[in-house]
Amino acid sequence: MPLPFLAADGGHDQQVTDTPLPYSAQDKWMRPYRPGPWRxxxxALMLMLAAYLLFxxxxxxxxxxxxxxEACLGASVLVIVSALRLLxxxxxxxxxxxxxxxxxxxxxxxWDQVGSVRTAQQPVRVLELPRTVQGQALIVTRANGQQLRPLMTDHNADFLGRREAFDMAADAIEGRAAELR
Incomplete structure (x- = not known):
């Protein structure tokens, strides 16, 4: 079993080649970036709390x-489900x-209902807290003109302090949208 996180060259950060994926892999939901350290x-802290609750x-x-x-078991299950959903x-x-x-x-x-996928400079939230700063966000607009809430920003829990990772992930999503629309 390959363990890319142990690779000295950072094997998990390498670009994917332009070879087309097999049919079964194209229908599989994949995140084009890895979860960030804040997330x-x-x-991990939530799962540690769940372990204490179970104990x-x-x-x-x-x-x-x-x-x-039973109350401790119920609370720990709720914390575990919340941690997994957060990931x-x-x-x-x-x-x-x-x-x-x-x-x-x-x-x-x-994909046929996606109008455009682009990055834009705009005020974004830092770690989804009320404080906003100027940053970049990935904007997805439907074909009918409705915009999805900008979930991927360069200041969220996945990309805070990882500007290059945000650029690579946004380019990957934009490229996939251009390819499949």
Whole structure:
């Protein structure tokens, strides 16, 4: 099993060749970039909290407090599901369309309904907090003129401090949109 994260040359950051994917891989939803360190660190802390909740639930259950154990188990399941959903947030592409996953909702737009995909300079939120700064965002406009909420910015949890990664991911999504529209 290849482990590209152990490669000394950063094998996971290399550009993909222009060879067409087999039919089965074109219909698979793939994220054209890897999750950023802020998103992964937040999910790791959430999973650590879930482990503590599970351990506390086990201790409470052994002490015959079943209602407390059930509450801890329920809270830990909620934290685990939230951490996994947090890791899925972002843009996903396939041969069928463009998918924008947010924390509580997902929007899928088939390629024939995508009007344009472009990057634009605009005020963007830093780590999805209320503070805004001037930055770049990937803007997806449907064929009917409706814009999707800019989810991929150079200041979000995937690309904060990784400007080159944002440029590569935006170029990959724009290129895929131009190819499949």
């Amino acid at each position: 992964v660190a937040t999910a 506390a639930g086990m201790i409470i259950g052994v002490a015959k407090g079943l209602s407390g154990a 899925r947030v972002g843009f996903w592409v396939s041969g069928r369309g463009l998918r924008q996953c947010r924390l509580f909702s997902t929007v899928t737009v088939p």
